[in-house]
Amino acid sequence: MTALLEKFRQLADAREALTQLSQDPFRVTIERILSSTEAIVNGRPMILAGTNNYLGLTFDPQCIEAAVRAVQEQGTGTTGSRMANGSFSGHLALEQELAEFFGRRWCDVFSTGYLANLGVIAALTGPGDVILIDADCHASIYDGCRMSGADVIRFRHNDTADLHKRLRRLGKRCANTLIIVEGLYSMLGDRAALAEVAAAKREYGAYLLVDEAHSLGVLGEHGRGLSEEAGVEQDVDFIVGTFSKSLGATGGFCVSDHPEVDLARYISRPYIFTASPCPSVVASTRVALHKLQTEPELRVRLWDNARRLYDELKGLGFRLGPEPSPIIAARFGQKEETIAFWNGLLDQGVYVNMILPPAAPDGSSLLRCSVSAAHTPDQIDRICQAFASVKFALSS
Structure with a gap:
């Protein structure tokens, strides 16, 4: 192995050690998607309990119909960025909506949520x-912070006292400071202490960005996220x-009352140099956004399922968020x-996310479920039964 590729030796050894203990999670093949919550995985029926498909809209007939119609009328892709190839009417309509x-x-609409954070923070x-x-x-x-070239300071997770201390130290630099938190944190599902963070932002005159990736469609009376709640x-x-996540497609966005956000698209490299979202994605996303607003029963079902699974697993003695x-x-x-x-769990027909260090907080290891409004009560029961069965088998 050459010096350039030497860095991969440790990764190869780690993957080999993992495959000695289990199937490689990156090579588990979802051969056929049956619904928002079921699939054939490695030749076996599987309940999908790790997909972030919160409102279960990936198989919604109206979303699919809109996507198919867009492909038939506008083709499979845009083949370039909006800066180079122009904006489709759907791009503009989605941004307005x-x-x-x-x-x-x-x-501003981006091609992925990852690029939205990259492009907005760096701009x-x-x-x-x-x-x-x-x-x-x-x-x-x-990654957006690294790309920006700004001075990056971390404060302890959900520790607003630590945030205040760091803002005080910045003094006049607070006017040039952007605070970033998430609505729901993706590892443990806990909320940001957003009311306290917002109060600190007001006190010191900083700016505040909230990533509502996992809280859009989940939190707030109208589903606008933790900022609303x-x-x-x-x-x-x-x-x-x-x-x-909740909108069942791919893409990302930033909304703001600051007109500079509209100007940011002219200097945002992940916006300028990436192909724009394809027509089918834009079409299905617009329908999903409409459903998010007009079908609040989806959010009710989601939370019924989430509370039930949380309570059942906690009752079984698992350490949860x-x-x-x-x-x-x-x-x-x-x-x-x-x-x-x-x-x-795979053997029991349940697919969840396995998260190992250093991805999980505090060096711990996690098995993460993400609940959907599309999960049936029977599927929630089967997920709980699988956790109970595996726990008993491994402890006996």
Whole structure:
């Protein structure tokens, strides 16, 4: 192996060690999707309990119909960026509808949620600016911070006292500071202490960005996320989100009342140099956004399922995140125990996310479920039964 590729030796050894203990999670093949919650995986029927498909809209007939019609009328892709190839009418309509949904003046749509964070953070901040981020923020936020060239300071997860301390130290630099938190954190499903964060933002005169990727369609009376639920929408300068969770597609966005967001598309490299979202994705996302607003019963079913699974797993003695949410993660102390449990769940016909260090907080290992409004009561029962069965088998 050459020096350039030497860095991969350790990765290859780690993967080999993993495959000695279990199937490689990256090579588990979903051969056929049957519905929003079921698939054939490695030749076996499987309940999907790790897909982030919160409202279950990936198989919604109206979303599918809109996507098919768009392909037939506009083709399979845009073959270039909006800066080079122009904006389709659907791009503009989706941006307007998202802005109206959030009650904001401006919206930029990106090709993925990852690119939305990258493009917005790097466009808003630069050398001489400061970014204060919650330590548990998503990798896309960290990558956007690196791309920006700004000074990056982490504060302890959900520790607003630590946030205040760091803002005080910045003094006049607070005017050039962007605070970034998430609505729901993707590992343990806990909420940001957003009311307190917003109060700190007001006190010190900083700016605030909230990533509502996992909370769009999940939190708030109208599904606008934690900013709505916490009653601090007017304090949030920028909301970033994705179409790949509750809206069942791919793509991302940023909404704001600051006109600079509209100007940011002219300097945002992930916006300028990436092909724009294809017509089918835009079409299905627009229908899904409409359903999010007009079918609140989806959110009711989602939370019924989430609370039930959380309570059942907690009752079985699993160490879970601090509060019920559609992200329900069971903590394990040892990596080997986590891998064995994940394999046991696969054998029981339940697919969940296995998250090993360093991806999980505090060096722990997680088995993460993400609940959907499309899960039936019977499927929730079967997920619980699988966890109970594997726990009994491994402890006996």
